[in-house]
Amino acid sequence: MREALSPEVAQAEMEQLRIGTLETPCLIIDAARMDRNIARLRDRLAPMGAPLRPHLKTAKSVEVAMRAMPTPQGPATVSTLKEAEFFAAAGVRDLMYAVGITPCKLAKVIALRQNGVDLSVILDTVEQAEAVALASRTSGEVIPALIEIDCDGHRSGVPPQDIERLLSIGQAITQGGELRGVMTHAGGSYAARGGTALQQAAETERRSVVDAANTLRKADLPCPVVSVGSTPTAHYATDFSGITEVRAGVFVFFDLVMAGIGICEIDDIAMSVLATVIGHQREKGWILIDAGWMAMSQDRGTSKQEMDQGYGLVCDHSGTPFQDLILADANQEHGILKLRPGSTAALPELAIGDRVRILPNHACATGAQHSSYHVVHGKSDIVTDEWVRLSGW
Amino acid sequence: MREALSPEVAQAEMEQLRIGTLETPCLIIDAARMDRNIARLRDRLAPMGAPLRPHLKTAKSVEVAMRAMPTPQGPATVSTLKEAEFFAAAGVRDLMYAVGITPCKLAKVIALRQNGVDLSVILDTVEQAEAVALASRTSGEVIPALIEIDCDGHRSGVPPQDIERLLSIGQAITQGGELRGVMTHAGGSYAARGGTALQQAAETERRSVVDAANTLRKADLPCPVVSVGSTPTAHYATDFSGITEVRAGVFVFFDLVMAGIGICEIDDIAMSVLATVIGHQREKGWILIDAGWMAMSQDRGTSKQEMDQGYGLVCDHSGTPFQDLILADANQEHGILKLRPGSTAALPELAIGDRVRILPNHACATGAQHSSYHVVHGKSDIVTDEWVRLSGW
Numbered sequence: 001m002r003e004a005l006s007p008e009v010a011q012a013e014m015e016q017l018r019i020g021t022l023e024t025p026c027l028i029i030d031a032a033r034m035d036r037n038i039a040r041l042r043d044r045l046a047p048m049g050a051p052l053r054p055h056l057k058t059a060k061s062v063e064v065a066m067r068a069m070p071t072p073q074g075p076a077t078v079s080t081l082k083e084a085e086f087f088a089a090a091g092v093r094d095l096m097y098a099v100g101i102t103p104c105k106l107a108k109v110i111a112l113r114q115n116g117v118d119l120s121v122i123l124d125t126v127e128q129a130e131a132v133a134l135a136s137r138t139s140g141e142v143i144p145a146l147i148e149i150d151c152d153g154h155r156s157g158v159p160p161q162d163i164e165r166l167l168s169i170g171q172a173i174t175q176g177g178e179l180r181g182v183m184t185h186a187g188g189s190y191a192a193r194g195g196t197a198l199q200q201a202a203e204t205e206r207r208s209v210v211d212a213a214n215t216l217r218k219a220d221l222p223c224p225v226v227s228v229g230s231t232p233t234a235h236y237a238t239d240f241s242g243i244t245e246v247r248a249g250v251f252v253f254f255d256l257v258m259a260g261i262g263i264c265e266i267d268d269i270a271m272s273v274l275a276t277v278i279g280h281q282r283e284k285g286w287i288l289i290d291a292g293w294m295a296m297s298q299d300r301g302t303s304k305q306e307m308d309q310g311y312g313l314v315c316d317h318s319g320t321p322f323q324d325l326i327l328a329d330a331n332q333e334h335g336i337l338k339l340r341p342g343s344t345a346a347l348p349e350l351a352i353g354d355r356v357r358i359l360p361n362h363a364c365a366t367g368a369q370h371s372s373y374h375v376v377h378g379k380s381d382i383v384t385d386e387w388v389r390l391s392g393w
Numbered sequence: 394m395r396e397a398l399s400p401e402v403a404q405a406e407m408e409q410l411r412i413g414t415l416e417t418p419c420l421i422i423d424a425a426r427m428d429r430n431i432a433r434l435r436d437r438l439a440p441m442g443a444p445l446r447p448h449l450k451t452a453k454s455v456e457v458a459m460r461a462m463p464t465p466q467g468p469a470t471v472s473t474l475k476e477a478e479f480f481a482a483a484g485v486r487d488l489m490y491a492v493g494i495t496p497c498k499l500a501k502v503i504a505l506r507q508n509g510v511d512l513s514v515i516l517d518t519v520e521q522a523e524a525v526a527l528a529s530r531t532s533g534e535v536i537p538a539l540i541e542i543d544c545d546g547h548r549s550g551v552p553p554q555d556i557e558r559l560l561s562i563g564q565a566i567t568q569g570g571e572l573r574g575v576m577t578h579a580g581g582s583y584a585a586r587g588g589t590a591l592q593q594a595a596e597t598e599r600r601s602v603v604d605a606a607n608t609l610r611k612a613d614l615p616c617p618v619v620s621v622g623s624t625p626t627a628h629y630a631t632d633f634s635g636i637t638e639v640r641a642g643v644f645v646f647f648d649l650v651m652a653g654i655g656i657c658e659i660d661d662i663a664m665s666v667l668a669t670v671i672g673h674q675r676e677k678g679w680i681l682i683d684a685g686w687m688a689m690s691q692d693r694g695t696s697k698q699e700m701d702q703g704y705g706l707v708c709d710h711s712g713t714p715f716q717d718l719i720l721a722d723a724n725q726e727h728g729i730l731k732l733r734p735g736s737t738a739a740l741p742e743l744a745i746g747d748r749v750r751i752l753p754n755h756a757c758a759t760g761a762q763h764s765s766y767h768v769v770h771g772k773s774d775i776v777t778d779e780w781v782r783l784s785g786w
Binding site for chain 2: 023024025026057079080099100101102103104105123124125127128131150155156187276277278279280281288290293294295297298299300331332333334336351352353364365368369370371391392393
């Protein structure tokens with residue numbers, strides 16, 4: 001039999017924050033979905049012997065990081081040195097800064113390393129490698145660097161077949177720095193559709209770094225780390241031979257772009273923006289809400305997909321999608337809800353003051369517009385926690 | 394003759410922060426351009442007898458507000474109640490919250506008013522008007538409300554010809570609240586091109602609120618305030634008859650969208666994002682920088698204009714544009730600089746570590762990605778101030 005609640009506990013339960021009493025717009029995380037998403041990737045990679053180094057740029061939250069990382073000390077990936085400092089302060093000790101390093105940022109890298117964080121950097125030119133080696137010699141702090149490989153022509157990195165450039169960079173790093181390995185990111189996988197194309201993107205990604213690692217090792221250069229990563233390829237790769245770690249970020253929350261690629265279902269998406277109805281233009285079939293692009297971001301990532309979700313898919317306050325209702329237009333603090341073009345669904349009856357939740361196109365971008373997460377669990381309307389979110393540089 | 398500098402002052406001058414020593418990416422404001430932009434609109438409106446109520450949602454900065462407002466107490470416009478609280482704390486006493494009010498936000502409106510801020514709200518339904526009247530009666534704090542008019546079918550508001558709805562709302566407000574007047578925003582003016590179209594948009598905007606005001610007054614309802622506003626119409630209107638105030642926001646900084654409409658020149662744009670070169674893909678003619686969409690926002694407002702500026706127009710560290718160089722692609726923390734399609738210009742020689750400044754498509758959106766402004770003056774590389782920027786709700 002349950003013990004009678006003390007008056008204080010009963011009061012606390014009564015006063016518990018609920019979705020209906022939050023100020024809007026604000027960011028909601030369904031922790032039940034998030035935990036399921038994290039377990040799904042972990043359970044997929046573990047039997048394949050592919051350790052996860054989650055990318056913390058999506059969540060930028062200590063609480064989410066602690067759930068996503070293999071241990072409270074890491075490993076993890078970051079996209080800014082401010083993230084590195086933030087997670088270092090929370091006890092994370094193994095971090096990769098996965099944006100090409102510039103000389104002016106090396107002082108901060110050295111300071112973090114001297115504070116006990118094994119922070120590595122990435123680079124793809126001899127100039128950067130020489131700067132890393134010089135800073136290592138000058139400071140006495142040996143900076144580990146990975147060579148970024150360009151697996152799909154998407155962004156930065158050395159083409160894996162450019163043996164001369166690879167070896168020049170590798171040799172330059174070792175003049176004082178530590179050549180830790182190679183890494184790549186299959187940015188092109190976001191444009192792939194269907195299991196076969198996604199598996200091919202994953203295999204191209206794997207092959208590019210394994211080839212580069214072999215090139216370095218044949219020249220007697222060290223290459224202990226061979227790192228790949230993107231949420232689509234992490235979920236579709238069938239072979240991780242030669243790979244020592246997998247990086248992925250958006251898998252913790254998922255979003256409409258990932259659903260459009262086919263990596264998750266709509267009801268896996270753990271992030272939503274809570275908004276309040278502020279008006280109607282009934283003749284036009286419009287419902288106005290207090291969440292515009294400031295709350296959603298201007299990401300229109302689904303505009304190039306089969307199903308264009310506007311600025312987001314609209315759900316009721318418990319997170320169940322309305323049929324065909326999207327955030328079709330957005331100004332700074334105004335959103336306009338409309339039925340999808342061609343829909344035969346009825347516009348839901350939403351009164352001024354009613355709450356809706358909008359699923360985002362891109363969790364990284366929408367999250368960045370907010371300073372905290374309000375945490376709920378499944379269909380419950382109780383908000384159990386508020387987690388701080390880092391922003392800026 | 395200039396007096397000899399004391400050692401302290403000489404040291405301070407030497408240590409002064411310069412553009413070259415800022416951490417990147419970060420936000421730069423050229424105060425000389427900003428001051429010129431503010432003076433330009435003020436000097437235009439003053440002889441036409443049109444008082445300015447600047448919209449502070451663009452800058453979200455006390456220092457910028459103090460330069461843009463007619464007096465340190467206001468008047469001004471805000472897009473969130475958090476902005477209202479922020480500027481109230483800085484001494485502003487006359488504010489309009491220009492997003493349709495919901496009942497759940499009225500407690501905060503009342504609290505601000507009880508702290509001495511003349512904060513008005515806007516609405517376009519009888520339900521909202523009844524909620525304002527009820528909250529006024531219950532609290533004893535008479536809340537002033539303006540009726541939002543839909544001048545161009547762009548967003549929210551009552552069509553000016555819907556006399557029945559206008560009068561119903563007006564009467565509902567006066568059952569306890571204060572009917573302060575009518576307001577509109579010519580959002581459609583952003584799509585206008587050329588002086589004639591812009592003047593027409595301004596005249597349509599003016600006519601809609603003047604007509605609505607006449608409707609209310611004929612029914613013996615008060616309408617002291619008749620408020621219009623958008624940066625394009627504020628700069629192109631030739632007649633403000635019947636108008637009591639003009640709202641505008643982006644005029645303080647301007648941006649590439651405004652330049653594309655023809656409201657300003659490129660060298661009027663006072664906001665830029667400072668970034669560092671982090672790599673090259675020389676075969677493709679790409680230069681990589683450490684500013685992606687996180688630093689620029691994902692606003693692609695120029696994509697529908699004659700001159701598509703990508704994610705921004707690239708300038709050297711002093712703010713002079715490179716010929717045809719744009720931020721063509723952006724990931725979260727990576728930007729790819731390319732020459733505009735069809736350009737015959739030479740790709741500038743930029744080495745790793747070099748600094749560039751990117752002019753934004755949309756100052757409101759790019760500003761929102763940063764927590765402060767670094768202030769420079771014209772071509773000087775000295776950073777004289779750092780101004781805090783508000784974010785969130």
